Amino acid sequence: MRVIKEFVQEEVRVSIFSWNNKYIVKFELGPMEQTFKLNETDILEEQDLESFFSGDFFEKVKLRFEEMGKTLRAQLEIL
Secondary structure: OEEEEEEEEEOOOOEEEEEOOEEEEEEEEEEEEEEEEEEEHHHOOOHHHHHHHOHHHHHHHHHHHHHHHHHHHHHHHHH
């Protein structure tokens, strides 16, 4: 697995890997993680991956983290 890029944006750690003819875009926030696997043939240039950590896509990732956090906290309250 080759690391293409790693950085933190708005408290979300973003890692981009290349592995088995796929790009793996991983978002991490606290104990939660979201991973997207893309065929390399769907991405013309590595620069095109930037659309996954900006704009509407990234906003939806952050909203999903909020929902995941609520779900996790609710489950932990039951224990």
